[in-house]
Amino acid sequence: MKVVLQNLTKKFPSRNKKSGDEVIAVNNFNFEIPDGKLIGLLGPSGCGKSTALNLISGLIEPTSGKIFFGDDDVTHLPPENRGVGLVFQSYALYPHLTVKQNIMFPLQNLKGSERPSREEMERRVLEAARLVQIEALMDRKPGEMSGGQQQRVAIARAVVKMPKVLLLDEPLSNLDARLRLQTREEIRRIQRDTGITTVFVTHDQEEAMSISDMIVVMKDGVVQQIGRPQDVYDSPVNLFVSKFLGTPPINVFEGKVGGGRLHIGGEAVLDVPGAPDGSVFVGIRPEGFVLDENGPFTCQLTGVEVMGRDISVVCRHAANAQTAAIRAIISAENRPKDSAKDVRFALKPYKVFLFGRDSEERIEFQTPKR
Amino acid sequence: MANKANNLKGWLYLLPAILFLGFFMVYPLVDVFIYSFEEGYNSASQTFFGVGLYNYSYVLHDPYFLQALKNTFILVVITVPLSTVIALLISVGLNSITPLKKLYQTVYFLPYVTNTLAVGLVFMILFKKTAYTDGLANLILAWFGKGPVDFIDGPYWAKMFVLCFYTIWAVMPFKVLILTSALASVNQDYYNAAKVDGTSPFRVFRKITLPMISPMIFYLVITGFIGAFKAYSDAVALFGTNLNAAEMNTIVGYVYDMLYGDSGGYPSYASAAAILLFAVVFTITLINLSISKKNVHY
Ligand SMILES: Nc1ncnc2c1ncn2[C@@H]1O[C@H](COP(=O)(O)OP(=O)(O)OP(=O)(O)O)[C@@H](O)[C@H]1O
Ligand SMILES: [Mg+2]
Numbered sequence: 001m002k003v004v005l006q007n008l009t010k011k012f013p014s015r016n017k018k019s020g021d022e023v024i025a026v027n028n029f030n031f032e033i034p035d036g037k038l039i040g041l042l043g044p045s046g047c048g049k050s051t052a053l054n055l056i057s058g059l060i061e062p063t064s065g066k067i068f069f070g071d072d073d074v075t076h077l078p079p080e081n082r083g084v085g086l087v088f089q090s091y092a093l094y095p096h097l098t099v100k101q102n103i104m105f106p107l108q109n110l111k112g113s114e115r116p117s118r119e120e121m122e123r124r125v126l127e128a129a130r131l132v133q134i135e136a137l138m139d140r141k142p143g144e145m146s147g148g149q150q151q152r153v154a155i156a157r158a159v160v161k162m163p164k165v166l167l168l169d170e171p172l173s174n175l176d177a178r179l180r181l182q183t184r185e186e187i188r189r190i191q192r193d194t195g196i197t198t199v200f201v202t203h204d205q206e207e208a209m210s211i212s213d214m215i216v217v218m219k220d221g222v223v224q225q226i227g228r229p230q231d232v233y234d235s236p237v238n239l240f241v242s243k244f245l246g247t248p249p250i251n252v253f254e255g256k257v258g259g260g261r262l263h264i265g266g267e268a269v270l271d272v273p274g275a276p277d278g279s280v281f282v283g284i285r286p287e288g289f290v291l292d293e294n295g296p297f298t299c300q301l302t303g304v305e306v307m308g309r310d311i312s313v314v315c316r317h318a319a320n321a322q323t324a325a326i327r328a329i330i331s332a333e334n335r336p337k338d339s340a341k342d343v344r345f346a347l348k349p350y351k352v353f354l355f356g357r358d359s360e361e362r363i364e365f366q367t368p369k370r
Numbered sequence: 371m372a373n374k375a376n377n378l379k380g381w382l383y384l385l386p387a388i389l390f391l392g393f394f395m396v397y398p399l400v401d402v403f404i405y406s407f408e409e410g411y412n413s414a415s416q417t418f419f420g421v422g423l424y425n426y427s428y429v430l431h432d433p434y435f436l437q438a439l440k441n442t443f444i445l446v447v448i449t450v451p452l453s454t455v456i457a458l459l460i461s462v463g464l465n466s467i468t469p470l471k472k473l474y475q476t477v478y479f480l481p482y483v484t485n486t487l488a489v490g491l492v493f494m495i496l497f498k499k500t501a502y503t504d505g506l507a508n509l510i511l512a513w514f515g516k517g518p519v520d521f522i523d524g525p526y527w528a529k530m531f532v533l534c535f536y537t538i539w540a541v542m543p544f545k546v547l548i549l550t551s552a553l554a555s556v557n558q559d560y561y562n563a564a565k566v567d568g569t570s571p572f573r574v575f576r577k578i579t580l581p582m583i584s585p586m587i588f589y590l591v592i593t594g595f596i597g598a599f600k601a602y603s604d605a606v607a608l609f610g611t612n613l614n615a616a617e618m619n620t621i622v623g624y625v626y627d628m629l630y631g632d633s634g635g636y637p638s639y640a641s642a643a644a645i646l647l648f649a650v651v652f653t654i655t656l657i658n659l660s661i662s663k664k665n666v667h668y
């Protein structure tokens with residue numbers, strides 16, 4: 001089932017009557033979630049991700065705008081009639097019910113002809129439990145399970161009634177690093193197996209990038225960019241998006257464009273044909289640096305961090321305005337001598353982004369063919 | 371070793387409480403227990419004739435005690451379930467309104483901070499028949515074409531009704547307070563999850579709200595039972611000190627009368643009655659505990 005958001009806006013009234021500033025948690029969303037895809041809703045804390053999700057689920061009503069499931073306008077439909085499954089950040093498993101009873105709960109709510117027979121319920125519960133691989137824990141109570149297991153029960157409960165849309169609100173935030181990695185793969189697998197259109201909220205860009213078919217990057221209630229994770233990473237529309245995606249984060253400098261060349265702190269570091277003259281922010285991905293004794297970009301070496309296959313060269317730059325420590329990721333074989341004071345780099349043009357100094361919007365330039 | 375030292379420390383910390391409780395609670399209890407078996411005890415000379423069950427036999431054959439026992443049981447059986455259910459309804463109602471919530475909560479809490487005897491006076495106005503008025507309750511009865519009933523000095527059922535009414539009314543604020551805070555502390559996500567799954571309000575109440583606040587309900591039922599079994603001052607506030615004459619005595623009232631009332635000076639009978647009350651409360655509490663094992667979710 002495809003989901004379409006049309007001019008969707010949610011304003012929360014201000015608590016403080018005097019200031020009268022309302023919070024625009026979701027500001028004029030316009031996008032389409034294709035059928036059967038997993039999309040990641042990504043943004044810093046408080047940017048309106050949960051609000052957007054709750055609008056889709058129907059738990060809150062939009063101030064204006066429309067929501068369509070397929071061709072049906074569901075804007076004013078109550079949540080129970082939308083056919084959505086929701087997994088809460090807190091899981092919200094009923095603590096006094098067993099795993100089986102929890103998963104069966106949504107089915108038992110069904111009435112009349114929709115209500116499956118007792119055997120049918122049992123069968124579907126077992127099927128959902130198999131899907132998330134918890135069929136061995138059916139008689140446990142939520143309190144007797146690990147966070148990862150509880151999370152899987154929550155997913156089973158959300159999918160057992162075969163929702164048209166599955167909504168997950170930061171489902172991994174309670175898990176430790178290892179379990180997170182494992183569970184996000186699991187979510188991916190479950191989504192592929194069921195083919196349910198899924199919206200996955202997270203503030204962890206790595207999480208979103210790794211499992212989403214499409215990511216939506218938000219900031220302060222406004223959608224910044226929508227696209228396939230790799231496309232958004234390779235071609236961010238503004239400084240915020242470029243900084244939000246990628247670990248280690250992008251290195252940002254103040255620079256100047258003059259006569260088709262990019263200058264950082266007096267050095268001409270790169271040819272940027274087609275870019276207009278003026279002050280810019282320069283974003284360089286850590287993997288955009290190539291060690292080169294004759295390279296145009298110089299900085300003072302402060303340390304080397306070993307990460308196994310790769311190393312990250314940490315250095316400082318005089319004209320660096322935004323990031324205190326510059327990180328360049330290079331292959332471990334090319335490790336610079338620790339005694340070296342300065343290191344020189346050449347830059348990969350398609351890993352360098354220019355942004356207007358005021359607008360912070362992307363400025364395009366012609367990159368050589370890859 | 372460390373464990374042993376720790377244990378010792380633990381006992382040391384408990385010592386003041388144990389001493390205090392031992393002196394003021396356990397010692398009198400044991401004393402009462404002993405009194406209840408001493409036959410023909412004379413408080414002036416502090417002597418007794420023998421040891422046996424006569425005191426119990428006397429009390430159990432005393433019509434006043436049987437009346438008090440009956441009254442207490444009726445009071446317990448009616449007021450504990452009724453007050454808990456009403457408090458639950460009020461709390462759920464309070465919890466679902468937003469405007470003026472604080473005001474309503476205060477109103478419901480007022481009886482709790484009001485003096486029992488002052489409240490008794492108000493009930494007099496509501497129910498008492500005087501030369502000038504039949505009382506508010508009778509005015510209402512008159513609308514339905516029912517004759518005036520004397521609720522304070524009239525038939526047994528009317529007096530019992532007033533006593534139960536009063537008891538329920540008096541325990542309401544505490545129960546509502548406890549239940550509203552229990553309801554407010556249930557995570558909203560459970561309700562949102564239920565809403566997304568299309569759960570009917572009744573099922574939400576039965577399957578989510580009730581189990582979630584069951585420890586608090588259980589607490590209220592247990593303390594409610596104990597409180598109702600110990601009822602006395604409420605009856606005095608309504609019917610005066612001569613409760614036996616009014617047929618409105620309670621077990622605690624009987625114990626008090628045996629000790630200090632007109633017929634006072636019988637500590638042995640009082641002790642036997644007190645021990646009987648203790649046995650009843652103890653049994654009921656045990657039954658409560660065993661029922662709760664299945665139905666209370668912590
Ligand atoms: N019920 C509400 N009343 C008023 N303001 C609200 C309400 N709910 C959310 N907000 C505000 O709306 C904005 C977005 O909140 P939301 O919960 O959607 O953020 P989020 O992106 O999910 O953040 P997080 O990652 O921390 O969960 C915040 O500024 C928040 O303070
Ligand atoms: Mg959130």
